[in-house]
Amino acid sequence: MVDGDLYSGTSFTFLGSEPIICRNSQHLSYLRTEYAVPWLNEPxxxxxxxxxxxENNPDGDDDKVYFFFTEVSVEYEFFNKLLIPRIARVCKSDQGGLRTLQKKWTTFLKARMICHSPENNLIFNVVNDVFILKLREPVIYGVFTSHLNNVGxxxxxxxxxxTVEDVFTKGKYMQSATVEQAHTKWVQFNGEIPKPRPxxxxNNEAKAMNYTSSLNLPDKTLQFVKDHPLMDDSVAPIGKRPKLVHQNVTYTQIVVDQVTALDGNTYDVMFISTDKGMLHKAVSHDMDMRIIEEIVLFPDHQAIQTLLLSDKQAKRYIYAGSSTEVVQxxxxxxxxxASCAECILTRDPYCAWHKGKNSCVNILAESNTDRLLIQSLNGDSSHCPDSADKGIRESMRYKVKAGSTVELKCSYKSNLASVFWTFNDETLKINPPKYLLQSTLIIFNVTEWDAGTYRCCSQEAVKDKLISQVVMKHDLEIERTPLPLTSTTQSTTQREEPIEITRIYTAPKKTTKTSTTQAVTQLVDVTQLNNKVTPTISTMEVFSSVADVGVGKALYLSNTNDCSLLIILVIVFFFLFFLLLTYNCYKGFLPATCLKYRDALLHSKKKTPLNLKDCEQGVKETLVEKVCPENQCGGAQKAPHDTGYETEPDCGNGNITHKEDETTTETEKDQPFDVKCEIKYADSDGD
Known part of the structure; x- marks a missing residue:
């Protein structure tokens, strides 16, 4: 919004296919750009x-509105669409043309913006955001990325x-030229430029020619603007190089503030947001821009889409917005x-050390003439009263047992500094069992050799020199605990006297067992009273070489290997097995082979029952029963058992006995009837 008028760069149609730069006003006429590729090409x-x-401009110039965008180039040929950063300008008092460019801009011009790094020969051709620092001589800051080499x-x-105004007021124009009646190429225009300048x-020059409004401009000038909106000259950056180049980051937004330090100089402070929710703070000093602080605004790495700077002089704030939230x-x-050295080493023009308050303060809230303030943008902390401590904020002391794990933490403010550790005033080499996890030092299986003083130091480059300071100090001490005493023989006598503990390490020897009795190693309890130890003394005391085995673990390991419970369980199992075997032998539930062995062992006359099927039970008694002679059975022959079949060899039932039945009688008596014999039916005819 400019004086109640809305200037916008957007897409006009519902499909977004027609880009325009327009003005909506209640007092002035509606103006927009021409719908043509030379004017806007996919911006x-x-x-x-x-x-x-x-004010009191001798040229009588007008207020100007500047637009910044990236569009597809028309002046460069490439196998793909080549993006170019642009700056466009329109005048506030523009009213359009009378016949040519009616309700269209008559002051629309655009030019290329160059952001090139000569060190690595990179061209940053995509502009993401622009901030204009409005001073007596305004400065335009822009953040750029490159899509050509995908370098990140x-x-x-x-x-x-x-420089921008010189390009628009004194630069050359470009025109389109047809090559071989098929291709259009943009080249520099070297013809005569109409007056007043398109x-x-x-301004005063146009008014001197009786052109008081754009409605009075000649058609020749307006037609030239319509056909030549692109300038041939480019806008070069200050110093012909970027202010800042950073790797592995994509800058999205930028705001710039100015602050006057204690040395009387004014410094530009840039706040640049990233697509990962970070905010970089950079300061321009001695023709060099350096990042002094990195702030995490969105821990979930949301891209910062909006960045604003408040205008309050006493307490200024930055407002950052993402797609879901806003942060102040x-x-x-x-x-x-916390310390003077840390306050100075940040090289922040907002901060200074107050000797009276003994704290780091913001100079915007203090008097710049206060002699109690200490500030050095060169990073020289020699004037600090506490320079001897080198910025130590915290000192820790640890007392741990041998064999344990120790975690030594280190927290430092600057994300741009590197961390290294020292041990007993010497640089610590990170080798197993020592490991460095980011800035935290982890020591596994601590021994007496690890006891000492550890210092966490931060190191940062300041004007081609490395400045280091101690951030945290850790004192590590190993706790000495008495080891359990072991003895191979028991002693019944006790004496009370101080004991000088010595460690005896013996190599393990191979031994041969001579009996089933195992030697039991007993533990001796130690009680300390008035710096005296009252142990049970034996002929020989041997200390375990494993330092981390405590008394409880030793008691668990020293068992008597008693197997009485196992022996009882085995006896009970065999007893139950014997009972089960005896019962099966008595009932005859064992296989026939086992029953034969049973009969042989017991000398039994009882025959093993035949393993007959249910269908053979009818002849079971006949086959098993022994035929007795006549003299033993009293001369009376016992009638055969009636099985219910009509084909039995019985002559008393009225059936006629066939010859073939007589020949097979002996065979049928030896074997079951349904094994090898054919089944005879009662109504069958004899053949």
Whole structure:
């Protein structure tokens, strides 16, 4: 919004296929860009702002509105669409043309923005955001990325507004030329430029030619603007190089603030957001831009889409917005810096050490003439009253047992500093069992050799030199605990006297068991009273070489190997097995082979019953029963058992006995009837 008028760069149609830069006003006429590729070619707008003309301007110039966007290039040929960062300008008092460019901009011009790094020969051709620092001589800051080489780098370039105006007011134009009647190429226009100058605002020069409004401009000038909206000259950055280049990051938004330090110089402080929810704070000092702080605004790595700077002079804030939330953060965290050395080494122009308050304060809330403030943007902390402590914020003391694990933590403020550890004033080599997890030192299986003083130091480059400071100090002490005493023989006498403990390490020897009795090693309890030890003394005392085995573990390991319970269980099992075997032998539930052995062992006359099927039970008694002679049975022959079959060899039932039945009688008596004999039916005819 500029004086109640809305200037916007957007897409006009519902499908978003027609990009325009337009003005909606209640007092002025509606204006928009021409729908043509030379004017706008698939642009992506990122920023728009107004630059007021200076008061009492001798040229009588007008206020101008600048648009920043990235579009597809028309002047460069490439196998793919080549993106180019642009800056476009329109005048606030533009009213459009009378016949040509009616209700269209008559002051629309655009030019290329160059952001090139000569060190690595990289061109950053996509502009993501722009911030205009409005001073007496305004400065334009822009964040750029590159889509050509996919290098994952971002850059910050700054431009002087006077350089931009020189391109629009004194630069050459480009025109389209047809090559071989098929291809259009944009080249530099070397012809005569009409007057008043196309694209210029109505200034004193135009008014001297009786052109008081854009409605009065000649059609020749308006037609030239319609056909030549692109400038041939490019806008070069200040210093012909980027202010800042950073790897492995994508910058999304930028705001710039100015602060006057205690040395009287004014410094530009840039706040740059990333697509990972980070905020980088960079300071321009001695023609060099350096990052002094990195703040995590969104822990879940949301991309920062909006970044604003409040205008309050006493206490300024940064407002960052993502797609879901907004965060407010101060421009400096001076109160978080605990020591003078740390306050100075941050090289933050907002912060200074107050000797009276003994704290780091924000100079915006203090008087710059206060002599109690200490500030050095060179990182020189020699003037600090506590320079001897080198920034130590915390000292820890540990007393641990041997064989345990120790975790030594180290927290430091600067994300741009590197961490290294020292042990007893010497650089610590990180080798197993010592491991470094980010800035935390972890020691496994601590021994007496690990006891000592550990210091966590941060190291950071300051103006081509490394400045280090001790952040935290850890004193590690190994707790000496008496080891359990072991004895091979028991003693019944006790004596009370101080004992000088010595360790005897013996190599293990192979022994041969001579009897089933096992030697039992007993533990001796030790009680300390008045610096005297009253143990049970034996002929020989041997200390275990394993330091981490306690008394409880030793008691668990020293058992008598008593197997009485196992022997009882085995006896009970065999007794039950014997009872089960006896019962099966008595009942005859064992296989026939086992029953034969039983009969042989017991000398039994009882025959083993035949293993006959249910269908053979009818002849079971006949086959098993022994035929007795006549003299033993009293001369009376016992009638055969009636099995219910009509085909039995019985002559008393009225049936006629066949000859073939007589021949097979002996065979049928020896074997079951249904094994090898055919079944005879009662009504069958004899053959």
């Amino acid at each position: 992506r707008f990122v920023h728009a702002d107004v630059i007021r003309a200076p 780098m971002s850059a910050v370039c700054s431009y002087s507004l006077s 694209g210029a605002c109505i 953060t101060p421009v400096a965290f001076c109160e978080k810096l």
